[in-house]
Amino acid sequence: MKKFKRVAIIGVGLIGGSIGLAIKKNRLADEVIGIGRHQNSIKKALKFKAIDRGTIDVQEGVSGAEFVIIATPVGAIVPVVRSIASCLKAETIITDTGSTKKEIVRQIENLLSPDIYFVGSHPMAGSEKHGVESAKPELFRDSVCLITKTPHTKRGVLQIVSQFWNSIGCSRVRFLSPSDHDIIIARVSHLPHIVATALVNSVDKKDLSFASGGFKDTTRIASSDPRMWVDICMSNSKCILKSLNKFNKGIETLRKAISVKDTKLLMAEFGRAKRMREKLIV
Amino acid sequence: MKKFKRVAIIGVGLIGGSIGLAIKKNRLADEVIGIGRHQNSIKKALKFKAIDRGTIDVQEGVSGAEFVIIATPVGAIVPVVRSIASCLKAETIITDTGSTKKEIVRQIENLLSPDIYFVGSHPMAGSEKHGVESAKPELFRDSVCLITKTPHTKRGVLQIVSQFWNSIGCSRVRFLSPSDHDIIIARVSHLPHIVATALVNSVDKKDLSFASGGFKDTTRIASSDPRMWVDICMSNSKCILKSLNKFNKGIETLRKAISVKDTKLLMAEFGRAKRMREKLIV
Numbered sequence: 001m002k003k004f005k006r007v008a009i010i011g012v013g014l015i016g017g018s019i020g021l022a023i024k025k026n027r028l029a030d031e032v033i034g035i036g037r038h039q040n041s042i043k044k045a046l047k048f049k050a051i052d053r054g055t056i057d058v059q060e061g062v063s064g065a066e067f068v069i070i071a072t073p074v075g076a077i078v079p080v081v082r083s084i085a086s087c088l089k090a091e092t093i094i095t096d097t098g099s100t101k102k103e104i105v106r107q108i109e110n111l112l113s114p115d116i117y118f119v120g121s122h123p124m125a126g127s128e129k130h131g132v133e134s135a136k137p138e139l140f141r142d143s144v145c146l147i148t149k150t151p152h153t154k155r156g157v158l159q160i161v162s163q164f165w166n167s168i169g170c171s172r173v174r175f176l177s178p179s180d181h182d183i184i185i186a187r188v189s190h191l192p193h194i195v196a197t198a199l200v201n202s203v204d205k206k207d208l209s210f211a212s213g214g215f216k217d218t219t220r221i222a223s224s225d226p227r228m229w230v231d232i233c234m235s236n237s238k239c240i241l242k243s244l245n246k247f248n249k250g251i252e253t254l255r256k257a258i259s260v261k262d263t264k265l266l267m268a269e270f271g272r273a274k275r276m277r278e279k280l281i282v
Numbered sequence: 283m284k285k286f287k288r289v290a291i292i293g294v295g296l297i298g299g300s301i302g303l304a305i306k307k308n309r310l311a312d313e314v315i316g317i318g319r320h321q322n323s324i325k326k327a328l329k330f331k332a333i334d335r336g337t338i339d340v341q342e343g344v345s346g347a348e349f350v351i352i353a354t355p356v357g358a359i360v361p362v363v364r365s366i367a368s369c370l371k372a373e374t375i376i377t378d379t380g381s382t383k384k385e386i387v388r389q390i391e392n393l394l395s396p397d398i399y400f401v402g403s404h405p406m407a408g409s410e411k412h413g414v415e416s417a418k419p420e421l422f423r424d425s426v427c428l429i430t431k432t433p434h435t436k437r438g439v440l441q442i443v444s445q446f447w448n449s450i451g452c453s454r455v456r457f458l459s460p461s462d463h464d465i466i467i468a469r470v471s472h473l474p475h476i477v478a479t480a481l482v483n484s485v486d487k488k489d490l491s492f493a494s495g496g497f498k499d500t501t502r503i504a505s506s507d508p509r510m511w512v513d514i515c516m517s518n519s520k521c522i523l524k525s526l527n528k529f530n531k532g533i534e535t536l537r538k539a540i541s542v543k544d545t546k547l548l549m550a551e552f553g554r555a556k557r558m559r560e561k562l563i564v
Contacts, residue, residue: 191484211470
């Protein structure tokens with residue numbers, strides 16, 4: 001595994017903080033620089049020992065770094081890269097942790113000079129919590145990390161980024177195109193989030209005391225950070241709307257079956273869902 | 283706590299089996315009779331020591347029982363009561379474990395003679411598993427049990443049934459009318475089930491390997507027993523359709539906000555869901 005002299009992490013919340021803790025725990029870098037938007041988040045990241053040194057000046061923070069990890073909300077990733085592009089030394093590797101990839105990868109590949117290497121990452125770990133106070137070095141343990149591959153991606157860089165995620169705990173790294181990523185993740189991550197939100201918003205406050213395990217599980221992700229999800233919805237709107245459309249058709253099939261008491265169709269739909277769900281290893 | 287001489291449990295699956303195990307563990311009855319539809323389920327219930335004696339003859343099974351618990355799928359509850367009504371001794375108490383209450387309570391109160399007492403129960407515990415092999419005496423520990431109260435309900439009987447659920451582990455017993463029960467449970471239990479089903483059915487098989495914790499949680503209940511859920515949908519169709527209608531409006535609000543890129547509205551909806559979800563103790 002490559003050991004870095006200096007790694008810069010932009011965004012020191014749950015994800016960025018956990019990456020910092022994991023790098024330090026596994027001694028993957030001589031120095032971890034944290035870059036935050038507020039002094040307060042830098043102070044907290046230092047207190048929790050997620051970084052060695054911190055600054056709110058992003059250009060100063062990335063200077064001299066070999067590896068830059070952008071762990072900001074999705075909407076800030078491209079602007080951040082734009083603001084640091086001219087301060088990076090040749091052969092710097094950049095990756096991100098955003099939940100959408102197509103727009104991000106396209107824009108970043110367009111704006112970087114050829115001697116700066118970007119590979120998009122999406123570590124599929126997280127929590128409905130946020131902030132460096134919830135960060136932990138094991139956040140990525142046994143998780144999947146999706147890495148995007150485009151005609152511009154350098155093989156050696158792909159390998160370094162891929163090994164990095166493995167070395168902080170990801171048990172599986174999978175490569176796919178940015179657009180395939182966004183289609184699939186719209187279905188298995190973005191759509192569930194929207195559905196959970198609508199589900200919570202459809203109950204009355206007084207109903208909550210009657211909620212049991214089923215409701216709790218189904219709606220857990222609805223307590224995630226709203227700003228993060230607005231960003232994701234804006235960045236992957238086309239794929240999300242398409243998956244929502246398919247979901248709505250399924251809901252309409254069930255609604256109609258209940259309405260006309262078509263028990264055969266209901267049985268088939270519930271049975272199909274059961275067989276499908278059981279294919280998932282829990 | 284009242285100790286029963288003979289308790290009959292009709293339906294010895296996950297719920298009936300767990301009730302049997304809990305009665306025996308807490309020594310709440312001298313004898314537990316299990317009634318199943320097939321010899322095989324009786325054999326299994328005996329093997330797992332969930333019952334003391336078993337039969338597939340429901341009339342023989344309930345004979346001489348002071349307390350009869352019906353733990354069959356929702357659709358079988360009324361027919362079962364109809365078939366045993368004339369075999370019960372005076373002052374027998376009957377309860378059930380069905381997830382819907384209005385139709386069940388109305389029909390049973392109409393068909394029983396005044397010296398047989400029925401109180402509807404809905405222990406809010408369970409699992410996506412089924413069968414007596416998944417039963418356990420602690421299934422009801424710390425769970426809520428909803429008990430229906432109507433103008434026909436005898437206060438003393440209500441107390442006995444309520445104490446029974448407490449004594450097998452339910453930490454809270456709540457009384458409400460059968461129709462209030464069905465309205466609330468449609469929202470917090472039946473709707474989530476339908477939504478989880480449509481969610482699973484909207485993904486492609488090949489997407490499943492990309493599913494992470496969010497998808498797994500949101501769809502866990504979709505692997506429940508299809509027959510049980512067809513019964514529930516038929517028995518509480520009106521309330522389910524109403525809650526589905528409200529949910530659909532919420533989905534449409536989100537869909538439109540994503541489509542026209544109304545980030546302010548999206549932020550408000552995600553924020554509302556987050557605040558609401560955080561009121562739930564997990």
